[in-house]
Amino acid sequence: MQTRSTDAKVMMVPNTRWAWAAFACVLAAMPWLFHSSFSITMLSQMGIAIIACLSYNMLLGQGGMLSFGHAVYSGLGAYLAIHAMNLAAAGNLWLPVPLVPLVGGLGGLFFAALFGYVTTKKAGTPFAMITLGMGELVFAMSLMFAEFFGGEAGISGNRVYGRPLLGFTFGPAIEVYYLIAIYTFLCAVAMYGLTQTPLGRILNAVRDNPERVEFIGYDPQRVRYLAFLISGFFAGVAGGLGAVLFEIVTAEVVGAARSGAYLLFTFLGGATFFFGPMLGGVLMVLAFMLLSEWTKAWLLYLGLAFMLMVMFAPGGLASLVMLHVQWIRQGRLAKIAGPYLALILAGVAVFLAAAALIEMVYALQLNAGGEEVLRFLGVELRPRALSNWLACGLALVVSSAWFEWTRRAFLKRWAAVSSAPADEVLPDASATREAH
Numbered sequence: 001m002q003t004r005s006t007d008a009k010v011m012m013v014p015n016t017r018w019a020w021a022a023f024a025c026v027l028a029a030m031p032w033l034f035h036s037s038f039s040i041t042m043l044s045q046m047g048i049a050i051i052a053c054l055s056y057n058m059l060l061g062q063g064g065m066l067s068f069g070h071a072v073y074s075g076l077g078a079y080l081a082i083h084a085m086n087l088a089a090a091g092n093l094w095l096p097v098p099l100v101p102l103v104g105g106l107g108g109l110f111f112a113a114l115f116g117y118v119t120t121k122k123a124g125t126p127f128a129m130i131t132l133g134m135g136e137l138v139f140a141m142s143l144m145f146a147e148f149f150g151g152e153a154g155i156s157g158n159r160v161y162g163r164p165l166l167g168f169t170f171g172p173a174i175e176v177y178y179l180i181a182i183y184t185f186l187c188a189v190a191m192y193g194l195t196q197t198p199l200g201r202i203l204n205a206v207r208d209n210p211e212r213v214e215f216i217g218y219d220p221q222r223v224r225y226l227a228f229l230i231s232g233f234f235a236g237v238a239g240g241l242g243a244v245l246f247e248i249v250t251a252e253v254v255g256a257a258r259s260g261a262y263l264l265f266t267f268l269g270g271a272t273f274f275f276g277p278m279l280g281g282v283l284m285v286l287a288f289m290l291l292s293e294w295t296k297a298w299l300l301y302l303g304l305a306f307m308l309m310v311m312f313a314p315g316g317l318a319s320l321v322m323l324h325v326q327w328i329r330q331g332r333l334a335k336i337a338g339p340y341l342a343l344i345l346a347g348v349a350v351f352l353a354a355a356a357l358i359e360m361v362y363a364l365q366l367n368a369g370g371e372e373v374l375r376f377l378g379v380e381l382r383p384r385a386l387s388n389w390l391a392c393g394l395a396l397v398v399s400s401a402w403f404e405w406t407r408r409a410f411l412k413r414w415a416a417v418s419s420a421p422a423d424e425v426l427p428d429a430s431a432t433r434e435a436h
Contacts, residue, residue, distance in 0.1 A: 020189060027181040031174055040173045041245075042289050047177075047184035048241045049281030053269065054191050055234035056262045061271035062195065063227045064207030065120075066128040069135025070235060070262050072115065073108040075254030076138070077236025079149065080107030081243040082157045089161035097159055097170045101183055101240035108236020109229060116228035120221055123210065135259055142251040154250030157243070170244070180241050187234055192274055194230065203227050261288075264302070268309055270316025279317050297362045301355075335417045339410040346406045349399035356381060356392045 030043050052074055059065040081104035088095035095103070119130045142149040149155070160171040168175050194200045202223055205213045210220040243249050252258065261284055269280025291298040313320055327333040333340070356376055360383040363374045374381040382388050 020185075023188070024185055027185055030181075031177055037173060040177050042285055044173070044177045044180045044245050045285045045289070046282050047180040048238050048245065049265075049284045050184055050278045051187045051234055051241070051281075052238040052262055053266045053277035053281040053284070054188060054274075055231045055238065056266050057271050057274075057277040058191060058194070058227055058231040058234070060263070060266060061276070062200065062207065063203050063224060065123070065224060065228075066131075066263075067119075067259070068128055068132035068256070068263070069138070069259050070131075070231075071254050071256075071258035072135050072138045073112050073232040073235040074104075074239035074242070075249075075258065076111045076239070077104035077106075077108035078239030078243045078249045078253050079155065080104060080236075081240035082155045082247075082249045083148075085157045085159060085161075085243065086155075089158055096162070096165050097244060098165065098179055100159075100244050101237045104240020104243065105233045105237035108239060109233040112229050112232020112235075116225055116232065120224040120228050123220070123224065132256075135254070135256055138254050139251065139256065142254055149251060150249075152251065154248055156248040159244050159247055176245055180245065183237060183241055187237060188278070191234060195274060199223070199226060264306060268306060268316055270318025272315050273318035273322065276316050276318035279321075283317070295359065295362075296366060297358050300358060332417050336410065336413050339406065339413045342406040343403070343410045346399060346403035350396065350403050352377070353392055353396035353399050357389075357396065360389065360392070 027047070031040055034040070034043065052070075055074075056067070056070045059067050059070070081100050084093060084095055084103040085097075085100050087093040088100075115134050119127060119134060122130060143151065159176070160169050170176055170179065202213065202218055206218075206220045206223045213220050213223070239249075239253065242253070265280035265284040265287075266277045267280070268283055269278065270276025287298065287302055291301065295301070309316060324333065327336075356379075359374060359376050360381055363381075363383040372382055372384060374383055381392075
């Protein structure tokens with residue numbers, strides 16, 4: 001089934017039915033490929049992050065609402081979910097573990113209805129500033145009302161309670177992963193389905209031209225409010241899943257850092273494509289769980305990646321994926337493969353040389369009087385040795401010159417391929433037309 005959308009801002013890959021089937025197979029197969037305890041936990045967090053980023057993109061990519069406080073709804077949903085889980089564990093509430101995320105979703109929906117009525121009255125910059133203030137207000141309250149938020153220690157719980165449900169106790173990490181995977185698939189399908197509804201289309205129209213939407217009889221504030229409610233519900237589901245996974249909820253889940261992470265990685269994944277936030281959710285977990293362990297300068301690398309993406313690929317990683325898909329379909333990628341591969345290798349060389357300098361700077365600043373040898377990608381660097389600085393600096397200069405040379409060669413080759421007729425780029429084009 002082909003996806004046919006008149007909206008250029010929210011797109012999905014062709015053959016949607018097969019894409020969803022492939023997504024379900026990936027979710028089911030991942031624990032068999034990465035079966036360590038750490039990998040299962042990381043995969044579970046990826047599923048939660050995918051739901052959270054997709055819910056955020058409902059505001060940013062589809063509605064044009066830049067929110068700086070989206071963690072409020074996932075975080076408050078997590079708090080309500082952990083409280084409900086504790087009540088169920090004490091025998092005061094009938095609530096199987098698989099339904100706990102829905103409590104979080106209803107909590108996110110409730111607070112979205114409460115706060116969204118105020119925030120969605122404005123659009124653009126005022127909306128962003130109001131959400132920022134709302135987020136800071138909730139974070140401050142999390143430290144004031146310890147009865148509900150648990151203070152700095154947070155609220156802890158135990159997901160293993162009551163009788164097993166169909167033989168599942170949800171104690172093992174693999175059982176929790178598959179619960180999260182089911183929610184991830186269902187929520188993603190539901191949010192994609194929303195983009196195909198009249199509400200999803202009019203939300204896109206409100207994003208692009210609210211005055212014209214009002215002229216044809218719709219209230220832009222009401223449309224934004226409805227989208228805000230739905231986004232809050234799915235954010236709450238993500239928070240509820242987080243409460244089940246970690247069995248603890250702290251004030252960090254409603255903080256500005258969490259909201260900023262949703263914004264950053266949704267943009268890096270690609271807010272203009274539906275599957276972009278999915279990639280962003282995966283990147284978020286990889287950055288926080290792997291990159292942060294690999295280097296102390298991980299925030300610097302993340303900031304540089306964001307800056308370069310804004311400058312050269314504002315459509316995010318998803319736009320680069322779809323660009324390569326288009327090149328393959330047009331037969332252009334094979335004709336530029338040589339220069340393109342050289343450009344990629346040169347870019348990697350520039351990155352490695354610059355990263356070596358960055359790591360030595362951090363080693364000098366953070367390990368004063370510590371170890372004299374720094375291991376970087378299997379290579380021993382001595383931050384206090386001038387020869388190492390000269391070697392890395394020379395490598396950066398040479399790799400930068402190589403990158404510039406390959407860039408010009410690639411652009412020259414790309415200009416020749418782009419200007420070629422379709423029959424030259426796609427040799428079978430004329431035969432295909434005759435066959436039809």
